[in-house]
Every structure is written in structure tokens, then in C-alpha cells.
Amino acid sequence: MTGTLEASMNATTAAAIPVPAARAAAAPARHLLQVDNLSREFGGVLAIGDLSFTIQHGKIHSIIGPNGAGKTTLFNLITGVYKPSGGTILFDGATVSGLAPYKLAERGMSRTFQNLQIFFNMTALENVMVGRHLHLDRRLLPALLRFPSVRRKDAEARERAAELMREVGLGKYLDAHASSMPYGALKRLEIARALAAEPKLLLLDEPAAGLNATESREIDELIKHVAARGVTVILVEHDMKMVMGISDHILALNYGRKLAEGTPAEVGANPDVIAAYLGSMP
């Protein structure tokens, strides 16, 4: 099953969004994501200040920091939910800062939310099918008249969505309505929906929040599995055991600025990071 998924993943990535001619000539982008001097203020308060970092292809990256460090704001800036006050974001070699979220989704970015954003007016399967939106026929007339092509593609999308649900461990919820599912399952449902879009970059905002230890470990495995499929993952998470265990690279923030960056061992040993979390020694 995973084999076929990967094959079709590669097929769609190859035929992905047309690259502007000037860029096509240049070498492929070295970094999947490059953030330069990014800042965002809310009514004079700096939530993100002068932040620069890069994200490599195909790894698990984590963003950590105490409460209010600006992690979710950073996610919202990267995914276009907020517009930056300054600085630029390059995604896959093109400047994307200020683009609407749906435009970023077209370029291969998808995400989940810290406070669940589930379509509670649909079944679980339909939630994941909305994730296939960009891969389906989105014209009004064929939809109104139910062209055979629409019906066929819809059946395929249903099949793919069911596959994804099984892949993230939601096999027993295939017929469930989203409003009848428990919290832990909804967390996975968001991941399945985001994966359905076949993103190059997946941003997970606290996927383990509110889960017990067993569920947390399962999400762990799921994230590793997603990364193994070739999707680059950026993770915001408070569960330090999880972060240290699965990250290839960690970015630590405090008060909207970069505190430290590096491997889990480096960041974990960094005195500034320890001070930010535990308070500094007198």
C-alpha cells in the first residue's frame, strides 16, 4: 500500500506547480523553506522579531520555546494565515510571503492546527476528501450536472481518503461522522486531511497536545512514517521527549527571536535554552 502511495506521490510532485522560467533554469532550491529577517507585530508588540532560518528537504524539524515564544505565530506566518510585518519567506525557491493560504497549498504546503479545525458538518471520510481538493475537478458546471468524469474522480478520491485514514490508524472510523469522534482520533484526522493534499511541507502544530503517553508515542511513529514518505515535517510541540526523540533539527525561540538552533543534543545542552525553560541561575 505504501508503495503505491509513494509512487503516486512522486508522480504528482513531478508534475507539480509550474516553475517560472527564470527559476526553472536555476539549480533546484537548496532549502525547501528559507525565512529571512521575518517579523510580525500585533499592535506594537513584537510576536516575531528579525527571525532567519532555513529548513532542509526531507527531515523532521521542530520549533520549541516556552509559552508565548511565537511558535504558532510563526506557523501562521509561514502558512499565510498572517501577513508578515517585515522580512521574506522563500518556499521551494520562490518568494511566498504575503500569499493567501490556499495559494501556498497549491505550492505544496499543508498544516494542522493546535486547536482542532475539523469540518464538524461532514463525515470523517469527507474531511479527508476535502484535503484532495486540489487534485480534483473544481469547475461548477461539471459538478452541477454530475459528469461521469466527476463521479469517477470522486470515487477515486474516496478510495484514496479511505487509504489515508487506514494509514494514520483511523480504519475503524471510515463511516463515522466527524462530530462523533474522540479527540485523539480528530488529531489524526487532521493529519490525514493534510496528507491528502500531498504536500511537500507539512506543518504540525502540537499534534500530541492533550494526548496520553500511549497516544503520544503512536503520533510519534506516525510522524516518522510521514517523513519516511518524503514529506518534510515542521513540528511545534511541547512534549520534549517526543521532540528530542524524533527531530533531526531543532529551532528554539524565545520572545519571538531565535534562541538556538541545531541537533537535539546541541539545543538540549544550550544554556540559553535551559535558562528560557527553567529560569536562569542567580
Place this chain on the structure above:
Amino acid sequence: MLINRNASLLLLAAIIALLPLALTNNFYLDVAILAGFNAVVCVGLNLLIGYAGQISLGHAGFFGIGAYASGVLVSTYKWPPVLALLTGAAVVGVLAFLLAKPILRLKGHYLAMATLGIGIIVSIILRTETGITGGPDGMMVDPFTLFGFELYGEKVWYWVVGAMLILAVWLSLNLIDSPVGRALRAVHGSEVAAEVVGVDTTSYKVMVFVLSAVFASVAGSLFAHYTGLITPAKADFFKSIELVTMVVFGGMASTFGAVVGAVILTLLPQVLTVFQDYQEMVLGAIMMLTMVFMPRGLLPTLEGLLTPRRRA
């Protein structure tokens, strides 16, 4: 859904086909026809309110523009009725498109107020442009002719409206179960989540607003030909509220709910004649009671009672 889409569509067709056996005189047929017109508008309005989660308190305005486009173009300028109907629909489509961009950025009360304004403006224009529209007294409309045949009498119009309703329901069911329909429902469920999987929420809101306005306009055009007399009252604020009440009462996000709501609330004043003097009051009471006791509306609530929700 309790029964699948094709079966429910067949059921609707069967009811429409068999109903004339029970409707023994023209008065009953007339009520059924009026219910059918309202149902068509409500099916369209339900796409906007029930599925996409946006509100419109001005849809009677679009109904009125359709009605008066047909009235003026056919009776005054002697256009072929089909062309007048299509022109009305096109005008309403363009108008709705132009209005939608700025107003659908609004949410909740603000959106309600803006659409309310549209409806009021339309009805004021219809009332005051006496030279074109006949003013508050309304205007006579020539019958609908197609290929030399004239649609005349309740018996003929019953089948026309019945066919139009089946078509409207079919289109609505198709749309809802398609990528476009899921995107619309996603807009209702969570706009930000819809955006991050690639749904351009603004254009979908505009699209469904235009679509539902065109439904209303087409129904308005045919209604003008059927009654032969149109007045600005058909386009006013109270009519808009009535349409919204039908959708909410019948069941939001349920195509058949919209039909059931339209039929019941069209019948009610006819059945209880005492009710006619207090129509606004009773309508308000129905709206309030629906909101308090069955916020999902009649049909979804009944469905919920008949099929215990599956818990996985």
C-alpha cells in the same frame, strides 16, 4: 441521509406525479404551485445558508429582479419570454457577483445587514420607478410562450413547476456531493482549515451566492408569468425573511429539508385562514421555536430520531 440520493429523488418525483390525484380543484393546485416556486428558491438559498454557512436577508430582491425583468421585457418590450428569463438571470448573476465580493468579506450580523440592504434597495426601486414597474400597484405580465405554445392554467403550470423543482433538487444534490460542494461545506466547517488544503474560500462564497441568486431569479421570472400580476411586495424584506424561515425550519444543510420547509410554510396560512392576519407574528414564533427546540431543522431532526447516530 436516511435513504440514498437516487431513491429520494425518485420519491420526490413520485409525490409530484401522484399529488394531482388529491388536488381536486384549481385552488389546491394553485397552493401547490406556489409551494413549488418557494421550494425552488429555498433549495438555492439552502446552498448558501445551509451548506456554505452564509446568510442572505435579501434573496426576495433577486426573485423580484427576475420577476420584473420578465414582466418588463416581455410585456412592455415584447421580448420572447425565454430570452427575458435568461436576461433576468444574467443580470441577477452579474449583480450578485459584483455585490458578493465586498459583502462576503463581512461575517455574521454585518453580512446579514448588507444583504438586508440589497433587498430593501431593490424593493424601493420597484416601488418608485412607476414608469417602468407600475409602482406599488404592480404590473400585468403576459403569459409564457414557447415555440408558439402558451402556458396557461394551473394544470399546465403544476407540471412546469414540478419539473423545475425536480431539476433544482437534482442540481443541488449533485453539487453537494462533488468537490465544489465539499469545498462549500468546508467553508462552513472551518474557513482556515479549508484554505490550508487549497480551497479559495472567497471565490466559493461568491460562487454560491451567485448560484443561489440565479435560482431565485429564474423562479421569479416563471412566477411572474404564472400569476400574470407582480407587485413589489414579492421582493420586499418580509418575503426574504419568509424564505430564510422556510430554510431554517425545514432543515439547514438538507436539500429535502428546504423543500419540506417551503411546502409546510406555504400551506400553513392557507390551511389556517385565521393565521393570515398574524402571518408575521406566527412566522417569527416558528423561527424562534425552531432555533430553540430543533436548531438543525425539521427534516434533519426527524432523520436523527429515526436513525440513531452511529458511534464508532
